[in-house]
Structure formats: C-alpha cells, structure tokens
Amino acid sequence: MMARALLLVLVAAASLHAQVGFDRILQAEREPQNWLSYSGTVFNQRYSPLNEITPANVKDLRLQWVWQSRSLEKFEATALVVDGVLYTVQAPNDVVALDAATGRVYWTFAYQPAPEARTCCGRVNRGLAILGDTLFMGTIDAHLLAIDARSGQLIWDTTVASAAQRYSITHAPLVVKDKVIVGTAGGDMGIRGLIAAFDVKTGKQAWRFHTIPGPGEAGNDTWSGNSWMTGGAGVWNSGAYDPETNLTFWGTGNPAPDWDGRQRLGDNLYSDSVVALDADTGTLRWHYQFTPHDELDYDSTQVPVLADITFQGRPRKVMLWANRNGLMYVLDRVSGAFLLGKPYVKVNWMDGFDHKGRPQRVPGKVPTPEGTLIQPHVHGATNWAPPSFSPTTGLFYVAHWENTGTIVTEGLSPRPVGINTRQTTMGQVNLQPFFNTEDEAYGVVRAYDPNTLDPKWEYRMSDITWGGVLTTASDVLFSGGKEGYFFALDARTGQLLWKASVGGQVNAGPMSYAVNGKQYVTIAAGSALFAYALP
C-alpha cells in the first residue's frame, strides 16, 4: 500500500526485468553466465561456453563459498543460475534461492511430502526447471509444483500420480514452450510409468504418455498377461528437446519385476528405451529399445545427449547415449535409426547387434537358480549421472565404472561379485572406508570419439563414481566421485590439472556460471554445495 508515484516506479521497473522466456532457454549458449536447465541446454550437453578458467590457471581455483543443506539425503541436484541468482533443491523437496556470488540465502521454500511417499534409492531430487519467473519441481510424492522465483511462494501444486501407488518424481522437469514435462519414478515398485506435460500457467495437464502401452495400443502385446499394468518403465532423469523436429526425448527405466522376467514375457516395450514424443501432443514418433526383455535392471534413464556432428563423413543430428547396460550408442535423433553401438566396458550378456540395432543375447546370461555372472554390474557401467559433450573437442565424456559384475539369481536380489561388496554400493552422503583392488571395480572419466565410440583417453579413480561431467569452452573438464574429490582434467588429454577434497561423496553433476564477469564452477558433495572461482 504505497503512493501512486511508487506504482509508476514499479510498473516501469517491471518492464526492465528480464524474464526467462523459452527463447532464452533454447539459446542458452548465448548467455553463458547463466545455467537455465538441468544440463545447461535442451541438448543436455553439460558444456559451458565460459572460458575464464583454463587448463593453465585452473590450479589457482579457490573455494568461494559453501552452502550446507539441512538434509541428510544425497545431494543430487544441479543448480540453475539466472542473472546472479542460484536456485537449488534441498533434498527431498525444499527449494532454495542463493546469491550466486556469495552463497547467501534469499529465500527457502519448504515442502513436506506426503508420508506415503516412497523412493527406491534415496529421497532425492536432481533439480529444477524455470520459465518466466516460475520455478518447477517434481516431488517424491509425485506432485509438480510451480514456485515464484522472486519470492519462493507456491503458485500451483498439481498431483501427477499417486504416491500411495508408489509413484514419485526425482528428476528436473523439462520446459518446452508453454509446457513443463515430467516423468514418474517407481519402476522397481510396480508402477506403470508415464511422461506428462502441464500448462506452465495453470498446472493443468496437457498430455500424458504411458511408457507401457495399454490394451489396444501398439506394443501392449510385448507384455504377457496383465504384466503391463505394473510393469515399471519409470522415468527418473531429465529429457531433451530438439526444436527442429519438435521432439522431446526421454529415457525409460527397467521393467518390473526387475530380475525375474518369467511373469512378463516379451520385449516389454517401452521399458529400457528412449522414446521420441511430439512435444505438443505427447504422440510417440519413434523409439529405440536398448535392452529388450531386461532381467538385469539396466534402466535407460541416462539423459539423452543431442549433438550436431559430422558422423562418418556426413552431417548428422545424433543422440549420444552411454547406457547402464554397458553399451554406448549413436542414434539418428530425427528417425531413431541405430547408427552405431558397441560395448564400452566388459559386457557378457550380449555379443553383437542385428542390422536394426537389436542386441543379440548370449544364451544363459539370465538369472538362474544357481546364479549367473553378468557384466556389467546391476548398477551399470554408468547410471544416471549426467555426461558431457564438448562441441569444442567433439568428444563425448562419460564417468563410469570398469571391471564390474553381478551374480543374478532367479527370484532373488542380485549380489555383487567379489569379497568386498562395499565396492559397488549406491552413492551415499559420507565418505566410506575403501579397500578394493583394481580387479574389483574402479571408476573412470573417459573421452569417446562419437564417430567410432573408441576411447581417446581416460582418467582413473580408485573407487567407482556417481559424479557427472562438465566441460567448458576452454577445454577444462570437471568431475568428482565417491572418493570425495572434485577435480579438473584437461579435456583434450585427460591430464589431472587440479583437485579439491570436498569431504563427502559427489553424487551430482558440476555446472558453471558467471557473476559480474567472474566464472564459478559448482559441485554438490555430501550434503553441501561448493562454489569455486579464480582469486
């Protein structure tokens, strides 16, 4: 309640505020000081055009600030930064706005998930989306929230699916035009997965795509009996968007029950797949299934990485995918055609592809009463942690595991191989004692040539890693891992350039932004967020 003069000031000022329009999100590379979506752009390349931090000066990085979350959960979120304000998630579902230069708090939005909320692997959240002045977050009780980015006030709250039926949302939503798109996790608990789009203004559902076709729909006959009703195929990592084709791409999770396919005979479409949907209608345009009739829990919930490259001598619009099943892929993202695929770790469950790119299964490499050794591990060669593609180097960078395997036994949960089963645990908050030899699994960051999928270099860690990868225009690569280091590599050679001990496990992807021309790079580790910059 103020004088009229102030009204005029406010009206004038309102026109000065730069809203995050969808055009800004589509052209995020034009404003490298900001980080406007989970992996930086709708192509999910997790590549920053910033170049103040270089291979020559990265050794001088200094900690600028730390923000400690009030949470004992894993910190898996990648922050957004918009014009000097950093937004992140305090697990499970509180949203925090910080000054990106100092880490001081502007506001906190607190959300109490319903008590019936269940997640398989931690009460986690991987991030937010933004459009205009509105932040969007999925919750572990399967709601989608719209939050005022200026004030932290709730704008709308839509129930996407039933938490009581074990649906949850753990990934960062994807904004496409006037819609915000999310998928539901819970694939290990007998859900029927879905991807849905909601109006950004009202929260009203615009379309819904079930990742398991219903009766009468193409693909329903890939599920025996009524297994389609509880067949899983959850969605728990962010999708991508290609404005040229108006397609949005999403990876789907394993069919359920995870390690026993006897109750769900068939290929189990569209589990362990990437689905390409019309972003306006949710209509399926194409799909590619990475692991038909999966009995090994090889979720395909990695983020789709889109790139325009010269592939085997001709320009191609491709999708790069390092899958949990130990195979790496190049797909034509316009048609869905399989262009190239090959193992990038030890793989024993398949031994080649047919001409359509369907993996040829090795007989007997399935759960058996006596137990079968399967490579790679049930947690994968890589899992959900986001990779990076650098248009500067043309290389695809993936943090993953080597020398892993699992013993799968009919009707039982799989058990790790080796005498020390601590080797391949889920990511945790705190550092754990580590005793393993290299033969018992180790972690790498490896650079791959998308034309051949051959490795160009690797950086080895003693322990496995659940950390993501960031590359920058100055050819610096940032990553971290279970050992609690945040480190920088030369993106062209893999040489270690710098490291910092962050005192907790890294379970997130790094990102970079700038304030007043100063480049920062952040990483979540333990239950805190760390920001580094040059002095």
Add this chain to the structure above:
Amino acid sequence: MPPTTVSEVQAAKIVAYLRSVAESRRSVAVAGDAGRGKSLFEGRGQCATCHRVHGSGARLGPDLSRVGQLRRTIELEQSVLEPGAEVLAANRFYRVVTSDGVTVTGRLLNHDTFTVQLLDSNEQLRSFVKSEVREHGFIATPMPSYRRTLSAQEVADVVSYLASLKGRADP
C-alpha cells in the same frame, strides 16, 4: 521459547484456541464490506503495488493471500492505520547506498556480518557486500497510513476484505 512437555492432545487444544482468537470478530467500529474492500485494495488504495494476493500484485510487501488466517482483524486494522507500529522481522525494509551513490531499498531477506540480501523495489533479488557499499541499514516501512486517505467505512471494508483472505484461490 522453552521446550514444553504438553501432549499432542494438549497441543492441539492450544492450537485450536489460538485459531479461535485469530477468528475473533473485528474491532473496527463499523461493519465492513469485503467486496468494496477488494475494490479499494485493487484500486484507490493501490495496495497491489506492493502486496500480492493469489498470484496478483507485487512481491515487495508481504503476500496477503492467507492473512485472514494469520491475523486478527484488530491487527489488520492496525496495519492499515499504523503500518509502522508492528512490523514482523521478515517484513523489514533495508536501504543500501552503493559505492557509486546508487540507493537501493527493498525488503530484507537476510543479512550477516559481511553481506545483505534484499528483494529490491524492482522485485530483483539483490546481494551486497557491506564493506563495499557506502551506507546500509534498516529503514522504516514504506507503507503509508491510510488514516487520512480512507474513511472509517473504507478502512472497515479493506479490513473485511483482508480478513476474508484465508488461502489460495484456484489457479
């Protein structure tokens, strides 16, 4: 406030009592009309230039979408007539003069020994390092008293409107 040993049932009774106090009849001398109050709020009173209700209005002042649940009418009336008499800590205003002489005022969001964070009058989230600014400190609420600009009936109307704000409207 020290910890208590009251049971959940006792705590529920205390909460019920406090809510009944908040629901108590208004104290203004004349009966108000919430509809007229809404018109004043959005029109001549220019309240929405600082306050937000159900997603409409500015963010500089407190969001009033639930103020009828949280405040007694006597408190609402006091806020309209003597807005500076009692200001919640979360609604305090702050002023910064930058090293180049620019004055920034806004609602204080947070401050510490070295820095201060505001929502400024342009609704921008702003952060300052105290040692790098010329001046900084608390200022009085910018909200004017409506004692001379609204009649007693109009004040009652606005208070009735505020008292009717009990939560979110449908989007």
